[in-house]
Amino acid sequence: MHHTGQAPLLLGIDTGGTYTDAVLFSETSGLVAKAKALTTRHDLSQGISEAVDAVLARAGADGSRIGLVSMSTTLATNALVEGQGGRAGLVMVGFTEADLKQDGLQAALGGDPVLFLAGGHDVHGNEMPLDLAPLDSWLDAVAPALTGVAVCAYFAVRNPSHEVTVKEAIRTRTGLPVTASHELSARLGGPRRALTTLLNARLIALVDRLIEATTGFLHRRGITAPLMVVRGDGALIAADLARARPIETILSGPAASLVGARHLTGLDDAIVSDIGGTTTDIALLAGGRPRLHPDGATVGGWRTMVEAVAMRTFGLGGDSEVGLEDDILGPRLRLGPRRLVPLSLAETLHPDSVVPELERQLEALHAGRLDGRFAFLTGLPERFAAGLTEVEERLFRRLSKTPLPLDRLFISAAEGATLMRLVSRGLAQVCGFTPSDAAHVMGRQASWDSRAARLGAALFARKRDGRGMPLAASAEEISERVLACLTRRSAEAILETALAEDGLESAVSPEHPLLQRALGGHQGVARLSVSLDRPVVGLGASARLHYAGLKRFFSSECVLPEHLDVANAIGAVAGQVRVTVEAHVTKPAEGLFRVSAGAEIRDFPDEEKALLCAEELAGRLAAGGAAEAGAENAALTVHRVLKTADVDGERIFVEAIVRAVAAGRPRIAGSD
Template identity: 30%
Template structure:
C-alpha cells in the first residue's frame, strides 16, 4: 500500500505545503499567504495541497508542521500561560532576581509569582544547601488555581538535577499531574540566568503549543485525514506532539532549519551554505553532515537572553517584499521594512504603489513576474546600482558565515531566491535545485526524529568509555520519546569538552541520536 506525507512550513510571508510519496518524490506543492491568524493560513495551504495531490486520504500517514506560533506569542506578548517561577538557589543567588534584564512588559506578564528557595548545587555536584521542601509545599498551595505552568530552575542542575526532580514531585503531589512543569536541566545549558530564561519562556508557551497541535490535528480531521502529527524543532529534526507540548521552546527557529534540511535533501549536499530568501528576510545557515550548524552563542528571543540550543543562522533584511526607498539626491535605502505577504497587492508590478526588491529584478529582466510595463519608467542605472547592492549584502553575509577563505558550495532556496544571480563571491558553485521555492516544507516532511542531551559527567565515576555509552543511551531515549523508531536510531553527533576547572575529571558531553519515524501501527 502506498504512503504519503504532508509537510507544512509557516514563514513570515508564505505558508508552504508539499505532499510527498513514500520515495520522497514531490506529488504536489503550494504557497498560501501567511495570515494574521497563522492557523487559517495553515488550513488553506493544507486544503490546497490535498486537493492538488488527489491521492487517497487514507494513505496519508504523516503530517509535519514547522510553525512560528510560539515565536510569535513571545514577540507579541500574547496567549502566554499564567506561570510561576521557582529558582532553587538561596542563599547563593538572592542578589539577582529571576527575569532580571527581561523587558518590563514581559516581566509584568510572567513575573507575578516568583520564588527563590534554599537548595541547589555547587559546580562539582555538592549541595549548596538542602532543598527546603516545606517552602515548596507552601508555594504549591499558594499558586493553586492561579497558574497553569511552572518553570523550575536549580543552580548547576546540569551537574545534578536532584532538587529540580524533587520539586517537580512535590508540585505534582499537591497540584496534580495535569499541571505543566518545565525543568531547566532538560532545556538549557550551564549558565544560570540564561537557562532560567529559556525555561520560563518554555513554560510560558505550553498552551500555545497545545492549541497549535490541536488546531493542526482538527484541520487534518476536517479533511478526513488520520495522520500521525509531528512538529519541526530547531535542530532540523521532528518531534511528536507530546514532546512538543513538553518542550515548545524547541520549535523556535525551526523554519530556517527546515530550509537547510530541505536543501540538503534536494541537492544531496551534506556540507554547504544554504541561502534561504523569503519575502521579508534572507536567512543564511551552514550544513554540517546534512544538519544545521549549531550556534555557540546566547540567543535573544523577544528581548530575552537564553542559552538553549539554536541553529547558527544569520538573517539579512532582504526579501522579495523588501521596500526600496529612493531619495531626491539619487541615493537609496534597501529595507529593512517589507510589504511581506502583501507583495501581490503592494508591488509596482502588481499595480501597487511601493517599489520592492521584486520590482527591481523584473525591471532588469531577471524575472518574469507581474506586469513589467509598470516598471519601465524606472532608471536602469539606478536599478542596477540597487541590484548590485542587494547582491553585495548577501555576499557579505555569506562571508561572515564561512569558517575559511576557501570557496564553498552555496544552495539557493526559497521563493525569493530569484533575487540572486547564478554566481556569488565566495561560492564554489551556486545551486538552485528543483522545488527550491518550497524547500522549507520539504525539509519539514523528510526530516528524521532526534533526541539530544547535553550534560556534565564525572569520568571518575564510570570511566570514559562507560560514560560515553551512558550519554549515547540517554540520547537514544530522548529520540524514542520524540517519536523515533528504536530500531533505526543512530548517533549522528557527539562531542565532549573536558572541564579542567571541575573536580572528578569532569566533561561536558553533547550527544544527538536521530532516525526514522516510528512505524505506523
C-alpha cells in the same frame, strides 16, 4: 499531478512570513505535489488548512494515504521577537535575587512573579536542604493568573531531584504545565538556563493551541498519521514533546531550509541563503549538517541555551519596503528592514480598493509624501486591541479590513508614528511599493495584480531627489533598479555571513570601499575580486529571480535547485529525529568517581567503571528519548571527552563528559 502508488505519502508543512507551503513526498519517488497558501498570521492553522487542502487536491490523494506529517513553524520565533506569550511564574531553587541580574533574566521576567526557595546542589550533585514551605501560599496568590510555571534549581544539571520535587508539587496543586530547566539543557549557567525555561513556559499555551488546531484539522481530513515538528537544530520532534518544549522550535523554519537544501542538492558544504517575503536567512551546511551556534540561539534579544542553527537574518525580501536614503543628492535605494504588503497583493485580496486610489494620486500634478501607501487591519480579534492609548484607539477605529490610502486616512502627520505602534502590536498592516511589485512590472512574476504594481512603481519613480529631479523616467526603469538593488544587497548579506564565519565581523564589513569595489567589479591598477570556499544555494519562491545574477559578484557557483520554492516544507519531512544526552563524571573526593546522567546519580571507586556506567546510562537515555521523540530504529553513537591534568608527571582526573547521540527516521504509519 496524481499519485497512483501505494507507498505512504509524507506531508510537509512550512509557515513562512508570507506563504504557508505544503508538499506531498514519497520516500521512493520524491516530490509528488506542492502547493502554497497565504499565511494567516492571526490564526496560522487557517493558512495551513488551505495549503494542505490544495496539495491533496493537486495530488488527487486521500488523507488516509498520509503516513507522516511534519511541520516547521515561525510561531515560537515570532512570539519571542514580538514579546508575545502567556504569563509564567518562575521558581528559583538555591538562587538569590542577585542572580536575576545575570544574562538578562530580570528584563525577561518583567512583571511576572518569581519565588526563591532554599535548596539546590553543589557542583558534584551533593544536596542542600530544600524548603518547600513558601510554595503553597505563593501558588495560591499567583497561579490563577498564570499559563505556566518554570522551575530552575542550582546545579540541577548535576542532580535534578529538587526540580523534580518542586515540579510535581506545583502540578499537583495547580494542574498548570511546568517546565524544569534540566529537561531543556545539560549546560551549566543557572541564570541563562532559568531564562530559557521561563521563555519555554510562556510559549507552551501558544504552541499547544497551534498543534491542537492543526491536529484537529488533520483528523477532519482523515489524516491520522504521527505529527512531527522541526526543532531549531533541524531535527524532528514528536508534536506532544513540542507542546511541552516549544522553546526548542525557535528557528524551526530556517533549520528546515538547511535540511531541505541538503536533500535537494546533495551538497555537504554550502552557504544557504533563503529569501522570503520578509527576511533573508543565511546559514552554513558543514559536513552535511546545519552548523549550530556554539552559545545557543538568540531570538528577540534573548540568548537561550537552545541548540539551533547559527543563522544570520537580514530584513531583506520580496516584500521589503522600498525607500530612499535621506539627505543624499544622488539618492540611493533603501530596502527593508520593514515588511510591507505589496500593492499587487493588496489589490488581489481587496479588488478595486487600491488601483483607483493609485490612479487618483498619479493624476495629481505633484508627488505626495504619502503616495502609494495604504493601511488596513490584520484581522486579529478585538480583544487584542486592549490597552491602546486614546490616540491609538481613534486611529484604530478609523481603519478597516479594506486598504485605506494614508493621504486620506491621516488627520495629521503625527499619526504616522501612531500607525507604526499599531503595526508593532500586530493590529494593522501597511501596504506599499516592494520588490515583489517591481517583479510584476517587469513581467518576472505574475501571481498578483500587475496594474497596482505598475501604478505604484510610477508613483515611486516620480519622487524627487535632492536636485529636484524625478528618480526615474518610467515604472520599468525604477523597477529594474529595485530588482538589481535586491540582488546586490543579497550578495552583501552573503559576504557579511562569510566574513563573520571567519571571525572578521568586527574587523571589516561589506560596506568597506575595497569590498564594494570588488563586488562592483571595478577595474584599476589593483584588481580585486571576492570568492567563497563553497557554493551558494539559493532557496525561496523568488530565489530564481533575485539570485540569478549572484555569480557576477562572487567567483563561486550559485546553485538554484529544482523545487527551491518549497525547500523548507521538503526539509520538514526529510529530516531525522536526533537526541543527544550527556552524562558527567566528576571526582568529589579521592577514590570516588560520581556519574550523573538525567535523574540518576551513581558512585564508583574506579574511573573506568564510572565511565562505562556513564556510557550505558547516556546511551539508554538517548535511545529512549529518540523513541519518545518519534524515531524508529534509531542508530546510537557514544563517545567520551576526558579532561585530565599532568601534575609532576602524574595524571590527574578532572572531569569526563560522555555524549550519546541517537538518530533515525521518524515512524511512518502504514509502512512495512
